[in-house]
Structure formats: structure tokens, C-alpha cells
Amino acid sequence: MAPPSVLENCLEDSNSETCPDINWEDIGFSLVPTDYMYVMKCAKGEKFSNGNLVRYGTFEISPAAGILNYGQGIFEGLKAYRTEEGSILLFRPEENALRMKAGADRLCMSSPSVEQFINAVKDTVLANKRWVPPAGRGTLYLRPLLMGTGASLGVGPSTEYTFLIYCSPVSNYHKGPLNFKVEEKLHRAISGFSGTGGIKSVTNYAPVYPATTEAKAEGFSDVLFLDAATGKHIEEASACNMFLVKGNAICTPTTDGAILPGITRKSVIAIALDLGYQVTERPVTVEEMLIADELFCTGTAVVVNNIASVTYKNTKVEYKTGSETVAQKLRKTLLGIQTGTVEDRKGWTVRVL
Ligand SMILES: Cc1ncc(COP(=O)(O)O)c(C=O)c1O
Numbered sequence: 177m178a179p180p181s182v183l184e185n186c187l188e189d190s191n192s193e194t195c196p197d198i199n200w201e202d203i204g205f206s207l208v209p210t211d212y213m214y215v216m217k218c219a220k221g222e223k224f225s226n227g228n229l230v231r232y233g234t235f236e237i238s239p240a241a242g243i244l245n246y247g248q249g250i251f252e253g254l255k256a257y258r259t260e261e262g263s264i265l266l267f268r269p270e271e272n273a274l275r276m277k278a279g280a281d282r283l284c285m286s287s288p289s290v291e292q293f294i295n296a297v298k299d300t301v302l303a304n305k306r307w308v309p310p311a312g313r314g315t316l317y318l319r320p321l322l323m324g325t326g327a328s329l330g331v332g333p334s335t336e337y338t339f340l341i342y343c344s345p346v347s348n349y350h351k352g353p354l355n356f357k358v359e360e361k362l363h364r365a366i367s368g369f370s371g372t373g374g375i376k377s378v379t380n381y382a383p384v385y386p387a388t389t390e391a392k393a394e395g396f397s398d399v400l401f402l403d404a405a406t407g408k409h410i411e412e413a414s415a416c417n418m419f420l421v422k423g424n425a426i427c428t429p430t431t432d433g434a435i436l437p438g439i440t441r442k443s444v445i446a447i448a449l450d451l452g453y454q455v456t457e458r459p460v461t462v463e464e465m466l467i468a469d470e471l472f473c474t475g476t477a478v479v480v481n482n483i484a485s486v487t488y489k490n491t492k493v494e495y496k497t498g499s500e501t502v503a504q505k506l507r508k509t510l511l512g513i514q515t516g517t518v519e520d521r522k523g524w525t526v527r528v529l
Contacts, residue, residue, distance in 0.1 A: 193306060194306060195306055196306060196307060196345075198345075200309040200310070200313040200314040200345065200347060201313060201314065201347050202347070203314060203345055203346055203347050204346070204347055204348060204349075204351065205317075205346050205347075205348070205349045205477060206344075207344050208307070208344045208345050209232055209233075209344070210232050210304040210307045210316075210342070210343050210344060210345075211231070211232055211303060211304050211306075211307070212229045212230065212231060212232055212300065212303035212304055213229070213230060213231075213232045213233075213300065213340060213341060213342040213343075214227055214228070214229055214230075214296045214299055214300045214303075214339075214340065214341040215227065215228055215229075215230055215235070215338065215339070215340050216228070216288065216292070216296065216338070216339045216340075217325070217336060217337065217338050217339070218286050218336070218337050218339075219326075219335065219336055219337075220286065220326065220333060220334065220335045220336065220337070221286070222286065223286070223289075224286065224287075224288045224289070224292055224337075224339060227288075227292065227296055227299075227339070229299055229300070229303050232342060235340075237325055238325070238326075238327035239327075240327035240328060240329055241323070241324060241325045241326065241327060241334065242323070242324025242325070242326060242328065242333070242334030243323035243324050243325060243334075243378070246324070246331055247377070247378055247379040248283055248284075248285060248323065248324035248333065248334055249283075249321065249322065249323035249324065249377070249378040249379075250276060250279035250280060250283060250285070250321075250322050250323075250375060250376050250377050250378065251319060251320065251321045251322070251376050251378060252272045252275065252276050252318075252319070252320040252321075252376060253272075253317065253318070253319055253376075253476045253477065254266065254267065254268075254269055254272045254297065254317075254318050254320075254439075254476055255267065255315040255316060255317050255318065255346075255476055255514075256301045256308050256315060256316040256318065256343075256528060257308075257311075257315050257514045257515045257516070258308045258309060258310055258311045258315075258515075259311055259515055259516035259517075260311045260515075260516070260517065261516070262311075263516070263527060263528075263529050264301060264305065264308055264527070264528040264529040265514065265515070265516055265525040265526065265527055265528065266294075266297060266298070266301070266525065266526040266527075266528060267439075267443075267513075267514045267524060267525055267526075268439055268443065268524050268525075268526075269293070269294045269297050269526055270290050270293075270294060271439045271442070272293070272297075272320065272439065273288070273289075273290040273293035273294060274290060275375070275376065275437070275439070276288075276293060276320065276322055276376075277290070278374075278375060279322070279375035279376055279377060280322055282372065282375050282377075283372075283375070283377060284333040285322060285324060285333065285334070285337055286337045287322060287337075287339075288322075288339050292339075293320065293339075294526065296320070296339070296341055297318055297320065297341060298526075298528050300318060300341045300342075300343055301316060301318070301343070301528045301529075302528060302529065304316065304343050305529060307343065307344075307345045308345070309345050309347070311515060312515070313347070314345055314346055314347040315345070315346060315347075316343050316344070316345055316346075317343060317344050317345070317346040317476075317477070318341055318342075318343045319341065319342055319343065319344075320339065320340070320341045321338075321339070321340045321341070321342075322337065322338075322339050323337065323338055323340075323378075324336070324337060325337065325338040346477070349475075349477040349478045349479075350397055350398075350478060350481060352397075353397075353482075353484035353485075353497065354397045354398070354473070354481055354482065354483045354484055355395070355396050355397050355483075355484055355485045355486075355487070355492075356396060356397060356398050356399065356400045356413060356483055356485070356486045356487070357391045357394065357396040357398075357399050357400070357486070357487045357488075358399070358400050358402065358410075358462065358486060358487065358488040358489075359384075359387045359391070359399040359400065359401055359402065360402065360407065360489075361387070362383070362384055362386065362387040362401075363401060363402065363403070363404035364380065364383075364384055364401040364411060364412070364414075364434070365380060365401075365404070365411070365433075365434040365435075366404045366405070366433070366434055367403065367404075367405065367432045367433045367434040368432065368433045368434075369433060370433075371433040371434050373411075373433060373434040373435055373436060374431060374432075374433045374434065374435065374436060374437060375436075376436065381414070384399070384401070384414060387399050388414050396487070398413045398414055398415075398416075399413060399414060400412075400413050400418065400486060401413070401414075402462065403434065403459075404434070408461055408462060409429065409459045409460060409461055409462070410429060410460050410461075410462060410465050411429055411434055411435050412429070412435050412436065413473055415475055415477060415478070416438070416440075416473040416474055416475035416477070416478045416481075417429075417435065417436070417438040417440070417441040417473065417474050417475060418460075418471070418472075418473055419441075419444070419471070419472050419473070419474065419503075420460065420464070420465055420468035420470065420471050420472075421468060421469050421470035421471070421472070421501075421502045421503075422464075422467075422468050422469055423469070424453060424454060425453070425454045425455075425456070426448050426453050426454065426455045426456075426502065427455070427456045427457070427458060427460055428441060428445070428455075428456075428457055428460070429457070429458075429459060429460045430457045430458055430459060431457075438474055438475055438476075439476065440474040440475050440476055440479070440480070440510070441474050441475075443510060443524065444474050444480060444506050444510060445457070446522070447506055447509050447510060448502075448506055451505065451506070451509070453502065462488060465486065466486070466488065466493050468495065469495070469496055470482065470495050470496045470497075470501050470502055470503060471483040471486065471495045472501070472502070472503035472506075479507055479510065479511060480503050480504075480506050480507035480510060481503065481507070482495065482496075482497040482498075482501055482503045482504070483495055484497050513525065
């Protein structure tokens, strides 16, 4: 008889049924260590195989690893949602798998197949199912990483790749009303194939810390980046896409290599069209943002959230917020599909349990 798989062992673990004694709503978006993480490796030029669940914790890595020396790494973010009936759903995980593959191709990395990615996510959720918060009180955030872990001194693609998924229960990403500041000095990315803003490269995030740190010290929730070529168009915030509403029309900046093609963004566009709104993807100027009725951001972590104000060149512009906004209507439908209370007519959800 075959030995029990790691997943079976996890599920038999006495701890796996015990509900953690934590106040789910207080977690916010900070790391809560869970029980297991998923690890799968492959040598350069080969295919990933034989992934395993291992106890969550620190792991060994060569000081000469590609990820540590040359930033050869990408990540993903998706959530597992508990329904009222107690089952667990994922939202469009194949989109995360495909985006990871696009990023891996761009950075010359091997990547898991879509099937391997989804199965690994499912195994990680099942092994940590006691950490999926009850319906309406939060979600289990999953963080797949793909990194060059082979050792080499010279600049070049790594000789080994590691795919790892860890997770943490989360509740709200932002606290209170969102007040954004337009960043005029630092740009997040450049457009076209030369840019890496369109993939979730680990190297995209730290370079804008000076801007986000300064904005947060001034009391802002986040910064809004402008295009590097002209500084006239809005792009995105540090981890979410942007939309504006004027009358019945919704528009969002085109993803042209500089902006991450968000899965929430894509889903919100589809939901808005279904609800009868006119939606356009095109370059959006700062000027038109300043005269919009409503501004909102989208992302796995932030869901769909109204932006209460934007400050540009020391002038603060306020926008409509509250339950009657377009953003809140879109948020309600999206969250309903994700948590199983609104019929999933598009086949976006994948049941794990
Ligand atoms: C830079 C950036 N933009 C947008 C998003 C939103 O993407 P998604 O809706 O796929 O979470 C994220 C988060 O993944 C991000 O890091």
C-alpha cells in the first residue's frame, strides 16, 4: 500500500480541526503564521514535479541564490473564501497561474503548469483550512512565490527554481477612508516590453518605498503613480488598479506593460458591463481624474474601495463615497460571487472544500 501523502498526514493532524483562538477582524493585513506551506523545485530547463507540503517556517537558501543577488523572482496573491455553508472557494486561480507564467517567461524562469499551480493552491488551503476565517470575517490570503534558488556568482538565469506557497488569514487591507497622494518624482514602471510593471516581479515594489514611506508619514493611505514618459497620466497605486467614474461612464488606464493587469480589475470590468455601465480602457489624464465624480481602486487585497480624496500639487480633491457609489455596487457583486452568495454565472469560482 502506498504511504499516506503529506496532505493526508496534514489532514489527520489533530491540530487541523482546531479553530484558532484569534479575533479575525483585528488581523488587518499582517502576517499570521499558519501550519503548512507548499514547496516544489525544478532545475533550469526541466519541468516542476513532486511538490510537497511542509511545516510552515524558515527555509535554507544559498547566499548566491538568483533571487537574493539579482532579484529573479515573482509572486502572486489570491484568497480562499469561506461560504455561509462552510465550504471554501478560490476566485479565478487559473488567472494567477497564467500571470505567474507570463512573469516567469519575462524573467527567464521555469514555471509550474496551470494545473500544478491550482493543485498546489488547493493543497495549501486544505492543509491550513482551520485558518480560513468564518464567512464575512476575513479570508485566507495565499502568497505563491517563484524564485531563482540556484547558486551562481555571475549575472544570469538561475540554475534552480523554487515554487513556494505560504498563507495567512487576513481581514481589511486599508483602515478608514482612503486618501491618496499623487507621486510626481518617482515612477513605478515604464511601458512596453522593456518595462516589468505588467508582471509581479519582486523588483517592482521596494524601489517606490521612499515615496510610499513619505506619503504615509504625511498621513496618506497610499500614492498614485503617474506614467514615466509624460507624467500626465495616472497609472496605479502601490498594490491596486485605479478606476474613475463620471456620470454613467467608468474608465481605467490601459495596461500597457507599466500597469499590472489585475484580476480584480478584469473581473470588475466584466461585472460593470453586465450591470449596464459603459466601461473604457484608455490612457487617463490627471486632469480628468481631478474632475471625476468617483474614484476607486481594485485588487485582491483591497477588493473594491472608494477613494475619498486625492492630493495633487498640494491641492486636495474630494470624491463621492458611501453605499450609493458605483464602487460599492461593484464590490457587493464581486464579494457575493467570491463568497457564494451571488450566482457565479461565469464559472469564476473553484471549490476547494
Ligand atoms: C502593483 C499592483 N497593481 C494591481 C494589483 C491588483 O491585482 P489583482 O487584482 O490581481 O490582485 C496588485 C496586486 O496584486 C499589485 O501588486
